[in-house]
Amino acid sequence: MAIKIEVDGKNYEVKKGKLLDVLIDLGFDIPHLCYHKAIGSYGACRLCLVEVKENGDGWRIVTSCSTDVKEGMKVRTKSQRIWELRKGVVELLANHTSSEIVKELASLYKIEVKGDKKCVLCGLCVNVCNLIGISAISFENRGVERRVNAPFGIPTEFCVGCLACTNLCPTGAIRFENGKLMVGDRVLSEHKLLRCVRCGKEVLTERHYEKLGVKDILCENCKRLMQAEKYFNSKQL
Amino acid sequence: MLDKLKEKGIDELYGDRIAVGTSTCGVAAGALEVLEVLALDDTKNVVEVGCLGFCSAEPLVYVQEDGKAALVYRNVKKTEKIEEAEILGWFYPWEFSPLKLEHPELEGYRECPRLIEHPFYRKQVKIVLRNCGIIEPLSINQYVAMGGYCALQKVLEKKPEDVVEEVKKSGLRGRGGAGFPTGLKWEIARKNEGEKYVICNADEGDPGAYMDRSVLEGDPFSVIEGMTIGAYAIGAELGFVYVRNEYPLAVKRIEKVIEIAKKYGFLGKNIMNTDFSFDIHVVRGAGAFVCGEETALIASIEGYIGEPRIRPPYPAEKGLWGKPTVINNVETWANISPIILNGWKFFASLGTEKSKGTKVFSLVGKVKNSGLIEVPMGISLREVVEEIGMAENVKAVQTGGPTGGCVPKNLMDVAVDYEELTKLGSIMGSGGMVVLDNATCMVDVAKYFLEFSKIESCGKCVPCRLGLAEMVDIIERITKGEGSLNDLEELERLADVVANTSLCGFGKTAPNPLLTTLRYFKEEYEEHIKGVCLAGICRALVRYRIVEDKCTGCGLCKLNCPADAIEEVDEVYKIDDKKCIKCGSCFNVCKFEAVERW
Numbered sequence: 001m002a003i004k005i006e007v008d009g010k011n012y013e014v015k016k017g018k019l020l021d022v023l024i025d026l027g028f029d030i031p032h033l034c035y036h037k038a039i040g041s042y043g044a045c046r047l048c049l050v051e052v053k054e055n056g057d058g059w060r061i062v063t064s065c066s067t068d069v070k071e072g073m074k075v076r077t078k079s080q081r082i083w084e085l086r087k088g089v090v091e092l093l094a095n096h097t098s099s100e101i102v103k104e105l106a107s108l109y110k111i112e113v114k115g116d117k118k119c120v121l122c123g124l125c126v127n128v129c130n131l132i133g134i135s136a137i138s139f140e141n142r143g144v145e146r147r148v149n150a151p152f153g154i155p156t157e158f159c160v161g162c163l164a165c166t167n168l169c170p171t172g173a174i175r176f177e178n179g180k181l182m183v184g185d186r187v188l189s190e191h192k193l194l195r196c197v198r199c200g201k202e203v204l205t206e207r208h209y210e211k212l213g214v215k216d217i218l219c220e221n222c223k224r225l226m227q228a229e230k231y232f233n234s235k236q237l
Numbered sequence: 238m239l240d241k242l243k244e245k246g247i248d249e250l251y252g253d254r255i256a257v258g259t260s261t262c263g264v265a266a267g268a269l270e271v272l273e274v275l276a277l278d279d280t281k282n283v284v285e286v287g288c289l290g291f292c293s294a295e296p297l298v299y300v301q302e303d304g305k306a307a308l309v310y311r312n313v314k315k316t317e318k319i320e321e322a323e324i325l326g327w328f329y330p331w332e333f334s335p336l337k338l339e340h341p342e343l344e345g346y347r348e349c350p351r352l353i354e355h356p357f358y359r360k361q362v363k364i365v366l367r368n369c370g371i372i373e374p375l376s377i378n379q380y381v382a383m384g385g386y387c388a389l390q391k392v393l394e395k396k397p398e399d400v401v402e403e404v405k406k407s408g409l410r411g412r413g414g415a416g417f418p419t420g421l422k423w424e425i426a427r428k429n430e431g432e433k434y435v436i437c438n439a440d441e442g443d444p445g446a447y448m449d450r451s452v453l454e455g456d457p458f459s460v461i462e463g464m465t466i467g468a469y470a471i472g473a474e475l476g477f478v479y480v481r482n483e484y485p486l487a488v489k490r491i492e493k494v495i496e497i498a499k500k501y502g503f504l505g506k507n508i509m510n511t512d513f514s515f516d517i518h519v520v521r522g523a524g525a526f527v528c529g530e531e532t533a534l535i536a537s538i539e540g541y542i543g544e545p546r547i548r549p550p551y552p553a554e555k556g557l558w559g560k561p562t563v564i565n566n567v568e569t570w571a572n573i574s575p576i577i578l579n580g581w582k583f584f585a586s587l588g589t590e591k592s593k594g595t596k597v598f599s600l601v602g603k604v605k606n607s608g609l610i611e612v613p614m615g616i617s618l619r620e621v622v623e624e625i626g627m628a629e630n631v632k633a634v635q636t637g638g639p640t641g642g643c644v645p646k647n648l649m650d651v652a653v654d655y656e657e658l659t660k661l662g663s664i665m666g667s668g669g670m671v672v673l674d675n676a677t678c679m680v681d682v683a684k685y686f687l688e689f690s691k692i693e694s695c696g697k698c699v700p701c702r703l704g705l706a707e708m709v710d711i712i713e714r715i716t717k718g719e720g721s722l723n724d725l726e727e728l729e730r731l732a733d734v735v736a737n738t739s740l741c742g743f744g745k746t747a748p749n750p751l752l753t754t755l756r757y758f759k760e761e762y763e764e765h766i767k768g769v770c771l772a773g774i775c776r777a778l779v780r781y782r783i784v785e786d787k788c789t790g791c792g793l794c795k796l797n798c799p800a801d802a803i804e805e806v807d808e809v810y811k812i813d814d815k816k817c818i819k820c821g822s823c824f825n826v827c828k829f830e831a832v833e834r835w
Contacts, residue, residue: 043547088734092703146696
């Protein structure tokens with residue numbers, strides 16, 4: 001059933017769900033780093049702030065990633081207050097981190113980027129790892145010391161090398177290089193890479209191969225070629 | 238069964254006994270040594286009790302003999318006979334409790350004052366602390382004799398929804414800090430279906446605050462009785478006490494009373510021979526401050542890192558393992574059975590329009606009488622600080638723990654009430670009350686609390702993690718005399734961002750010490766920017782010198798200097814600025830005011 005909401009003075013009919021998803025679908029530009037539809041709300045980056053008004057209450061500042069849309073809800077995405085607060089959060093990120101996405105956000109608010117680290121601690125890597133049932137990496141330490149690491153700082157063998165983390169990372173802080181999963185200079189996990197039996201290209205990690213339980217190791221390209229060969233051979237018959 | 242226990246308890250409570258307060262505060266003051274000496278006399282019945290609240294008078298010992306009331310001795314030393322110690326006053330063991338209790342008549346003392354007339358006790362109204370210091374904490378007989386488990390018995394004959402209604406009408410609000418109406422929380426959880434839990438939040442971590450510890454150590458049964466009533470009301474069969482491991486005595490006591498309560502059928506299967514079953518587990522916290530935040534506490538019980546989660550959904554809807562969970566703190570739970578026994582009207586008659594009942598505070602800092610006090614809501618801060626605490630030269634009162642604010646002396650007439658304190662920029666918090674006198678530097682106070690919050694921030698959300706760190710950097714600069722007026726604006730802006738965008742209540746309130754000191758003591762910040770710390774606390778801004786004319790050459794300063802920075806030159810002493818660490822020891826010890834701070 002359609003839900004009627006008002007965003008920045010205009011009326012819309014939307015489906016139920018998280019306000020952030022709804023706003024993005026409607027074409028609003030709401031910055032966010034820690035939210036992913038498949039993972040759900042985590043509430044760490046505090047960038048998707050909007051003002052919301054329900055029933056007779058006054059305007060409240062909420063993170064849209066954690067707010068469900070409700071009938072009659074009024075939303076402000078571009079108010080002065082939101083701009084101030086969001087700028088404040090971006091500034092904190094720009095003072096301590098530097099990545100393409102942070103640079104982009106900072107330029108919107110005309111802020112100089114002074115940080116050097118890439119990781120913004122959005123938690124997507126840790127959360128996706130947890131969600132798919134591997135839980136190989138997590139956060140360590142508190143406050144400004146907080147960082148992503150393998151348990152006890154020792155490269156973990158629980159990581160299968162599926163690379164869901166590197167795919168979701170918004171800043172490129174977590175990366176896979178030469179068989180090593182890394183954040184900054186910390187090695188989270190080490191892997192033996194297996195090659196495509198046809199062309200010899202490195203395809204996947206040994207632990208991922210065992211986990212998947214597939215027969216032959218083939219790269220994407222070779223799989224396609226083999227399928228094509230099969231098709232042509234069958235036509236000739 | 239209650240009658241039998243009560244009978245035994247009355248005999249124990251009002252018979253001859255010498256009671257020593259051996260809660261952590263008493264132990265720190267030397268109560269165990271006193272106990273050891275007293276116990277040498279086999280003819281006496283020497284018992285251990287919890288804390289009577291008056292910490293600056295510890296070790297406290299009271300004597301009940303020959304059908305007379307209890308005579309309290311203060312600051313008892315192990316080397317002296319008890320009769321030689323100073324008398325604090327006398328009291329009837331039942332007189333602090335708001336409950337109607339059966340007791341034999343005891344004779345009072347004419348020659349010395351009553352305890353309830355002592356300035357420290359005169360304005361107190363005890364509900365939560367009714368049994369603390371009176372009963373032996375592990376004695377179920379004595380707990381029952383003081384009205385214990387009568388409330389549970391009464392509740393088990395009622396409908397659960399009526400119990401919720403009673404608590405709702407009483408106007409009790411969560412004593413952990415936020416002040417959410419307890420009855421409403423219970424009602425929400427009650428309406429949700431399925432498996433449910435109750436949790437007691439005993440992760441008290443505010444510096445200088447120890448209300449919950451004292452209740453767990455002095456009257457642990459009242460907490461588990463409250464939880465059992467709560468569980469019955471919402472329909473839970475399992476509860477958890479989350480207590481920090483730094484409270485070893487509290488952990489021990491709560492574990493022990495759970496065992497005892499099970500043995501007597503007040504906990505476990507078929508409680509008091511009814512269909513209702515309820516069990517409690519103790520979970521020990523590893524000491525992260527933020528685990529006192531309810532969602533972080535729940536995460537910690539589940540075995541995850543103790544970090545706050547997004548609310549809503551609130552725990553009463555989806556809490557522990559996603560099930561409806563009522564989480565209240567120790568003090569809230571301890572309020573439950575008196576509300577049930579005396580009725581909601583009794584509780585609602587105390588306090589202000591929106592804040593009912595009493596509140597326990599730990600009154601510490603620059604006060605003559607320090608300790609745990611329980612006062613009706615609505616009492617003025619001035620009465621608490623000046624009449625109960627007998628503080629002099631007060632500059633401000635810091636309420637609400639490290640994320641609370643400083644209320645200046647001229648606003649101390651404010652009523653102690655959730656809304657009133659919030660209006661002044663402070664919070665009720667869980668009940669820390671630190672009195673600051675004129676020798677205090679308010680910028681240093683703000684720096685201390687901000688540093689505390691920076692270290693204890695879990696680091697999950699950006700503003701709390703990075704914003705607090707930047708605020709600490711700026712305020713450190715100011716205390717070194719390197720700040721500018723722009724820094725004050727920047728501090729206010731950062732505080733606004735942190736307070737309004739942080740994920741949990743901790744980050745939202747963490748800027749309070751800064752905001753209130755900036756609001757009420759802005760001139761001190763401006764002085765620091767000019768390079769002056771009038772209180773002489775900020776080391777980078779003070780220097781010490783010895784005035785030759787006043788120096789008698791006694792050498793006391795040199796003797797006390799930890800940095801070896803004072804030397805004798807021609808029978809007077811001089812401070813070597815290069816070696817001086819500006820600790821102020823010389824300034825404090827000089828009997829001739831020859832050391833100057835400038």
